[in-house]
Amino acid sequence: MLHLLLLLAVILPVHSLFYDRFEDLPVQEFDFIVVGGGTAGNVVANRLTEDADVRVLVLEAGGSDKDAYNSHVPLYGRRLQGSQYDWNFTTTPQAALNDRAIPYPRGFIIGGSSSINLMVYTRGPSEDWDRMARVTGDSGWTWNNIQPYIRKNERFVPPADHHNTTGQFDPKVHSLDGVNSVSLSGWQYSSDPRVLEAIAQSNGEFPFNEDMNSGFQLGFGWTQSTVGDGTRSSSATSYLGAKYIQRNNLFVLLHARVLRLKQTNTESAAENLTVRGLEFTQDAGSTSHVLQASKEIILSAGSIGTPTILMLSGIGDPTELSTVGIKPLHDLPSVGKNLTDHPLLVTTYNANTTDTPDDILRNATFAKPFERRWNETKTGPLSSGQGRILGWFRFNLSSPVFGGVPDPAAGPNSAHFEMIIGNGAGSPPPTGHYLGLTLAVVAPTSTGSLMLNSSNPLDPPLINPNVLGTDFDFTAMREAFFASKRFTSTPAWDGYILSSTVNVTDDNLDDFIRNETGVIWHPVRTAAMSARGADYGVVDPDLKVKGLNGLRIVDASVLPFIPSAHTQVPTYIIAERASDLIKQAYHLK
Ligand SMILES: Cc1cc2nc3c(=O)[nH]c(=O)nc-3n(C[C@H](O)[C@H](O)[C@H](O)COP(=O)(O)OP(=O)(O)OC[C@H]3O[C@@H](n4cnc5c(N)ncnc54)[C@H](O)[C@@H]3O)c2cc1C
Ligand SMILES: *[C@@H]1O[C@H](CO)[C@@H](O)[C@H](O)[C@H]1NC(C)=O
Ligand SMILES: *[C@@H]1O[C@H](CO)[C@@H](O)[C@H](O)[C@H]1NC(C)=O
Ligand SMILES: *[C@@H]1O[C@H](CO)[C@@H](O)[C@H](O)[C@H]1NC(C)=O
Ligand SMILES: *[C@@H]1O[C@H](CO)[C@@H](O)[C@H](O)[C@H]1NC(C)=O
Ligand SMILES: *[C@@H]1O[C@H](CO)[C@@H](O)[C@H](O)[C@H]1NC(C)=O
Ligand SMILES: *[C@@H]1O[C@H](CO)[C@@H](O)[C@H](O)[C@H]1NC(C)=O
Ligand SMILES: *[C@@H]1O[C@H](CO)[C@@H](O)[C@H](O)[C@H]1NC(C)=O
Ligand SMILES: *[C@@H]1O[C@H](CO)[C@@H](O)[C@H](O)[C@H]1NC(C)=O
Ligand SMILES: *[C@@H]1O[C@H](CO)[C@@H](O)[C@H](O)[C@H]1NC(C)=O
Ligand SMILES: *[C@@H]1O[C@H](CO)[C@@H](O)[C@H](O)[C@H]1NC(C)=O
Numbered sequence: 001m002l003h004l005l006l007l008l009a010v011i012l013p014v015h016s017l018f019y020d021r022f023e024d025l026p027v028q029e030f031d032f033i034v035v036g037g038g039t040a041g042n043v044v045a046n047r048l049t050e051d052a053d054v055r056v057l058v059l060e061a062g063g064s065d066k067d068a069y070n071s072h073v074p075l076y077g078r079r080l081q082g083s084q085y086d087w088n089f090t091t092t093p094q095a096a097l098n099d100r101a102i103p104y105p106r107g108f109i110i111g112g113s114s115s116i117n118l119m120v121y122t123r124g125p126s127e128d129w130d131r132m133a134r135v136t137g138d139s140g141w142t143w144n145n146i147q148p149y150i151r152k153n154e155r156f157v158p159p160a161d162h163h164n165t166t167g168q169f170d171p172k173v174h175s176l177d178g179v180n181s182v183s184l185s186g187w188q189y190s191s192d193p194r195v196l197e198a199i200a201q202s203n204g205e206f207p208f209n210e211d212m213n214s215g216f217q218l219g220f221g222w223t224q225s226t227v228g229d230g231t232r233s234s235s236a237t238s239y240l241g242a243k244y245i246q247r248n249n250l251f252v253l254l255h256a257r258v259l260r261l262k263q264t265n266t267e268s269a270a271e272n273l274t275v276r277g278l279e280f281t282q283d284a285g286s287t288s289h290v291l292q293a294s295k296e297i298i299l300s301a302g303s304i305g306t307p308t309i310l311m312l313s314g315i316g317d318p319t320e321l322s323t324v325g326i327k328p329l330h331d332l333p334s335v336g337k338n339l340t341d342h343p344l345l346v347t348t349y350n351a352n353t354t355d356t357p358d359d360i361l362r363n364a365t366f367a368k369p370f371e372r373r374w375n376e377t378k379t380g381p382l383s384s385g386q387g388r389i390l391g392w393f394r395f396n397l398s399s400p401v402f403g404g405v406p407d408p409a410a411g412p413n414s415a416h417f418e419m420i421i422g423n424g425a426g427s428p429p430p431t432g433h434y435l436g437l438t439l440a441v442v443a444p445t446s447t448g449s450l451m452l453n454s455s456n457p458l459d460p461p462l463i464n465p466n467v468l469g470t471d472f473d474f475t476a477m478r479e480a481f482f483a484s485k486r487f488t489s490t491p492a493w494d495g496y497i498l499s500s501t502v503n504v505t506d507d508n509l510d511d512f513i514r515n516e517t518g519v520i521w522h523p524v525r526t527a528a529m530s531a532r533g534a535d536y537g538v539v540d541p542d543l544k545v546k547g548l549n550g551l552r553i554v555d556a557s558v559l560p561f562i563p564s565a566h567t568q569v570p571t572y573i574i575a576e577r578a579s580d581l582i583k584q585a586y587h588l589k
């Protein structure tokens with residue numbers, strides 16, 4: 001019997017997808033090597049290996065998500081920030097924020113930031129996509145032309161509580177047969193009907209929009225989330241999930257941190273460099289391994305990781321690289337520039353209710369029965385995030401925010417600011433129950449940068465999103481705050497909202513904004529796409545790095561502008577289209 005089993009093991013090698021040690025990989029030759037098994041990287045890995053003749057390796061710095069309970073439980077998503085699954089970056093001191101340095105989480109886990117984010121599913125307004133097509137000169141990026149990729153990604157499923165969702169979304173604009181689960185909230189709160197009432201009482205200032213993901217985003221609508229069966233759907237649970245991927249041509253090496261990329265052609269032809277090699281470590285740099293892809297390296301390390309790796313490899317502004325002791329290889333001064341994020345201001349109100357998740361979030365004893373319920377049935381309050389209804393709004397063009405600045409939104413139907421109505425506080429104080437109202441400036445004009453601090457690839461980079469760095473952005477946050485006050489002043493909130501948790505007046509509002517503003521962690525543009533032949537930008541519209549052979553970038557860093565949207569869906573869409581572009585380039589199935 002034992003002999004038979006051994007024999008079977010030899011003739012039917014058991015293939016595993018995940019490996020912890022390079023030494024255990026059964027092969028070392030790959031057509032494509034994907035750097036970063038994050039949101040975008042896993043899409044590319046999945047799609048390219050649809051062709052059985054293509055062999056792909058994913059190198060991911062973080063580890064498995066199997067035991068990451070807080071990643072699976074939607075309500076516990078915030079607990080991942082600052083945890084073992086976070087890279088724990090911090091920004092440089094932010095001038096407009098009283099020189100505060102703010103935490104900058106990024107997923108350090110398979111699935112990347114899709115394994116630690118807050119799961120909000122937004123595609124953005126059609127105008128954002130049409131602008132991207134316009135500035136890159138590639139009509140493949142228009143809203144109409146990306147529709148197939150939205151559909152390949154999305155799998156719209158019923159909410160965990162199977163409530164009647166009629167009128168809460170538009171089924172016509174959703175896909176039922178993609179890979180990544182999306183659903184409406186699986187748990188209802190008594191604040192929900194109040195929000196709808198406040199919308200109705202706002203005299204049209206805050207209209208209701210049945211589905212913000214239709215291409216027309218303006219107004220308030222029910223939050224759609226990357227959640228299925230009451231559980232987070234990340235690029236790891238979906239694109240690398242057993243249901244979608246049973247392939248012997250895909251290998252994922254965990255705990256593998258890429259240090260730099262390497263030129264692979266021998267001729268010293270500076271005009272025609274090929275960068276298909278890389279060096280990575282599994283033991284914090286004590287030893288490293290070198291690999292080469294026969295076709296391409298796909299850099300998918302995210303808006304922070306990707307420009308960092310490029311610069312460590314000598315790809316960037318030659319003068320800046322020399323300053324930190326990196327030998328320049330390829331002159332691309334846009335690497336790391338134009339870093340943009342959405343400024344975020346969380347406001348909270350004392351609420352006259354106990355129907356919030358605050359007790360669950362701050363009291364483990366209280367949480368126990370709800371946890372047991374989730375563990376057993378994946379239902380109950382743990383099956384849903386806290387954002388109930390969110391909305392996208394514009395400033396009137398005669399508003400003081402503009403003050404001579406051209407409208408930075410992608411078009412007349414694209415938002416300037418967002419309001420997210422959340423039930424409960426994100427990190428609740430020891431007592432009390434809360435309503436959260438989070439504001440974001442979603443068409444900011446300030447840009448920052450990402451730079452190396454040293455030549456040591458294990459050192460964190462200098463991350464400067466330049467939050468509220470322009471008058472427009474600061475005034476926009478002020479005006480968004482005033483808008484939120486109009487919303488919470490509607491009669492719908494009588495008897496529910498007791499008071500604000502802070503005393504903000506016209507006199508101290510600016511100070512409050514400087515003290516409390518952070519970002520929503522949507523960094524983009526650090527390896528931006530631009531038209532072929534443009535005198536700026538890092539990648540062409542087909543996402544190949546300008547002036548290099550063998551290297552493509554597929555992640556949020558290539559976005560040429562920050563969209564009026566949370567960025568995971570744009571990232572998924574880019575990755576789905578990129579996979580098609582790569583398949584076409586190599587005539588893959
Ligand atoms: C806390 C938080 C909350 C968010 N909430 C939302 C939300 O609710 N909705 C939304 O739409 N968006 C949200 N976002 C943003 C969204 O998650 C990101 O825009 C998107 O996931 C970015 O995808 P990516 O593929 O570009 O990068 P990532 O998903 O971050 O993937 C990069 C991967 O590369 C790996 N990597 C990096 N460097 C190296 C290296 N040197 N070697 C090997 N591997 C490396 C990383 O570990 C990671 O796995 C949030 C982000 C955060 C951090
Ligand atoms: C982030 O910080 C947490 C808590 O200190 C730690 O456990 C984790 O290892 C850190 N992440 C990384 C990538 O170092
Ligand atoms: C769901 O609600 C809609 C309108 O509110 C109603 O027409 C429909 O019959 C309901 N569906 C079910 C299955 O109850
Ligand atoms: C550039 O190099 C690649 C491979 O290194 C080669 O195939 C190609 O012909 C070269 N192109 C030019 C214009 O020299
Ligand atoms: C920043 O983005 C703008 C708009 O696309 C572009 O004109 C500019 O050249 C970019 N800056 C750099 C350094 O790439
Ligand atoms: C936590 O919840 C338990 C169970 O409901 C309760 O008995 C206890 O008093 C709560 N603790 C605090 C500090 O509120
Ligand atoms: C729920 O499951 C997690 C992970 O298995 C476990 O750590 C936790 O104790 C469980 N909670 C309850 C209340 O059973
Ligand atoms: C813009 O605001 C001004 C003054 O508040 C008002 O008179 C005008 O009607 C508004 N315009 C639009 C298009 O809402
Ligand atoms: C950058 O390097 C300096 C000098 O080594 C160090 O003091 C500082 O903490 C570093 N900054 C970051 C963000 O790591
Ligand atoms: C709190 O709500 C209760 C009913 O739920 C109501 O009777 C009471 O007046 C409210 N309190 C305040 C201060 O509005
Ligand atoms: C706000 O000001 C009022 C009146 O001065 C005071 O009673 C209240 O405690 C203050 N609230 C907070 C949260 O500071």
Ligand SMILES: *[C@@H]1O[C@H](CO)[C@@H](O)[C@H](O)[C@H]1NC(C)=O
Nearest residue numbers: 502504508509511512513515
């Ligand atoms: C801002 O922070 C400073 C320093 O912590 C504090 O003294 C001041 O009261 C804060 N202002 C507001 C409006 O929160």
